[in-house]
Amino acid sequence: MADFVVVGGGTAGCVVARGLLDRTDGTVLLLEAGDHDTNPAIHDPLRMHELWDSPQDWGLRTVPQRDAGDRVLHLPRGRVLGGSHALNAMIHVRGNPADYDGWGQPGWSWADVEPLFRRIESGPLRILREYTADPVQDAIVESAQRAGIPYNPDYNDGDQTGVSHMQFTIADNKRLTTSRAYLGPVLSHPRLTVVTGAHVRRLLFSGTRCTGVEWTTGTTSHRAEATEVILSAGAIGSPHLLLRSGIGPAPDLAGPVVADLPEVGNNLQDHWLVPTIFTTDREVTHTPGLPHAQTHLFWHSRPGLPGPDLQPLHFSVPLYEPWMSGPANGFSLMAGLIRPRSTGRVSLAPDGGLLIDPRVLSEPSDVDALVEAVALCREVGHGLVGGGAGEWGAVERYPGRVELRDYVRRSVVTYHHQAGTCAMGTVVGPDLRVHGVTGLRVADASIMPEVVSGNTNTPTVMIAEKAVDLMTTQPT
Numbered sequence: 001m002a003d004f005v006v007v008g009g010g011t012a013g014c015v016v017a018r019g020l021l022d023r024t025d026g027t028v029l030l031l032e033a034g035d036h037d038t039n040p041a042i043h044d045p046l047r048m049h050e051l052w053d054s055p056q057d058w059g060l061r062t063v064p065q066r067d068a069g070d071r072v073l074h075l076p077r078g079r080v081l082g083g084s085h086a087l088n089a090m091i092h093v094r095g096n097p098a099d100y101d102g103w104g105q106p107g108w109s110w111a112d113v114e115p116l117f118r119r120i121e122s123g124p125l126r127i128l129r130e131y132t133a134d135p136v137q138d139a140i141v142e143s144a145q146r147a148g149i150p151y152n153p154d155y156n157d158g159d160q161t162g163v164s165h166m167q168f169t170i171a172d173n174k175r176l177t178t179s180r181a182y183l184g185p186v187l188s189h190p191r192l193t194v195v196t197g198a199h200v201r202r203l204l205f206s207g208t209r210c211t212g213v214e215w216t217t218g219t220t221s222h223r224a225e226a227t228e229v230i231l232s233a234g235a236i237g238s239p240h241l242l243l244r245s246g247i248g249p250a251p252d253l254a255g256p257v258v259a260d261l262p263e264v265g266n267n268l269q270d271h272w273l274v275p276t277i278f279t280t281d282r283e284v285t286h287t288p289g290l291p292h293a294q295t296h297l298f299w300h301s302r303p304g305l306p307g308p309d310l311q312p313l314h315f316s317v318p319l320y321e322p323w324m325s326g327p328a329n330g331f332s333l334m335a336g337l338i339r340p341r342s343t344g345r346v347s348l349a350p351d352g353g354l355l356i357d358p359r360v361l362s363e364p365s366d367v368d369a370l371v372e373a374v375a376l377c378r379e380v381g382h383g384l385v386g387g388g389a390g391e392w393g394a395v396e397r398y399p400g401r402v403e404l405r406d407y408v409r410r411s412v413v414t415y416h417h418q419a420g421t422c423a424m425g426t427v428v429g430p431d432l433r434v435h436g437v438t439g440l441r442v443a444d445a446s447i448m449p450e451v452v453s454g455n456t457n458t459p460t461v462m463i464a465e466k467a468v469d470l471m472t473t474q475p476t
């Protein structure tokens with residue numbers, strides 16, 4: 001019997017486990033389906049592309065996307081201690097203050113959560129702000145400024161708008177995951193048990209009280225009882241486990257209904273990218289210890305929006321989709337949409353597996369915004385074609401002369417920011433307790449009622465920090 005069972009050792013789970021050790025007297029059992037983070041490609045920021053479809057990636061696929069050329073999209077998700085933080089691009093973004101105010105949840109306004117971001121940044125998760133970027137990145141920043149976009153030295157200070165050098169969760173040229181930063185120092189703590197290779201299959205209930213979990217390692221089945229279970233299996237994994245355990249829309253559940261919660265798995269939100277790709281005459285060189293994306297800009301697709309809805313990000317490599325081809329030397333300006341209107345759903349397949357349907361671009365306004373984002377990226381990229389910075393000798397390879405709405409649908413890919421499937425308000429309360437049951441909370445990206453405007457890792461760390469605050473001030 002453990003006091004706390006944490007399901008999933010990803011971005012959030014490692015923070016929750018550490019916080020419970022530091023701030024309670026309880027025992028903590030952390031169950032992670034993946035292994036320890038021993039793959040060297042995890043730690044070298046330049047090698048993140050090697051991790052997709054590796055053993056550390058769940059390798060999730062969507063159902064065919066009707067509004068994106070019927071394509072099946074790859075959704076990489078970390079299956080390793082550190083979770084998706086072990087696979088991600090390490091970009092540190094707090095989100096827009098209006099995001100948190102817009103959630104409308106007591107205790108989660110910007111004024112409430114801003115101190116947590118400061119706690120994170122001055123605590124285990126050191127932030128890399130000062131570095132020498134790849135030369136092509138500085139040329140892109142200059143070109144954006146010539147296009148009328150102001151330089152913003154700190155997009156995390158409340159005003160996101162402008163072009164910026166990114167801030168990173170990198171320390172000593174190595175990726176700094178929550179596993180390294182929070183969990184690593186306490187791995188041999190006498191009150192902590194970490195089990196890797198532990199695939200949690202379902203939650204156990206006595207009536208509506210969650211009493212523990214069942215998991216498998218290989219073909220062996222195990223159970224553990226707990227006073228409180230914390231689900232941190234991510235925006236796909238957490239709703240999947242709830243659905244498998246009798247919590248969700250009653251008509252869709254295979255077994256006994258524990259709680260009829262129609263919104264479990266609904267409200268799947270993500271951000272979206274469309275590549276614009278330039279090749280260059282001049283060799284693009286890479287700074288060791290940094291990822292290929294080092295600068296980005298927050299901007300508006302049209303006037304009158306309350307905050308930026310676009311976040312193009314700039315890679316010092318051409319990121320060709322499988323159907324594209326071209327030389328290896330160049331750069332990509334990935335047109336990013338961060339206020340999408342399309343929402344989708346995670347649901348149970350008949351065999352208990354997963355159906356992931358983000359319904360990308362099902363709202364035409366998302367296509368409109370991405371067309372604007374592509375136009376902006378082309379304008380910035382063309383600044384490296386001729387004139388002042390012309391020594392780059394840039395050539396636009398994609399999209400080239402094609403119909404842009406069609407190109408957007410053919411080439412859109414995930415920006416990896418799935419959220420919203422166990423949303424605060426409909427599935428969990430502001431205390432993160434699952435409605436209709438006791439002894440069970442969710443703490444990960446799935447609880448965002450609306451995905452934040454920007455990258456989701458640090459906001460997920462904030463959610464985990466807040467979860468620990470809630471568990472220590474309002475215990476079960």
Ligand SMILES: Cc1cc2nc3c(=O)[nH]c(=O)nc-3n(C[C@H](O)[C@H](O)[C@H](O)COP(=O)(O)OP(=O)(O)OC[C@H]3O[C@@H](n4cnc5c(N)ncnc54)[C@H](O)[C@@H]3O)c2cc1C
Nearest residue numbers: 008010011012083084088089090091200234237445455457
């Ligand atoms: C390729 C990529 C690039 C990204 N780039 C950035 C970026 O640069 N900056 C940024 O801010 N965000 C980025 N993100 C998004 C960010 O990493 C995620 O939003 C964040 O990691 C989500 O944290 P989480 O705790 O909700 O889920 P995760 O970190 O995914 O953790 C879930 C954990 O639960 C485990 N798990 C799931 N199901 C089970 C089960 N049944 N049993 C046991 N364990 C289970 C998983 O293996 C995993 O370890 C990126 C994501 C990806 C994939």
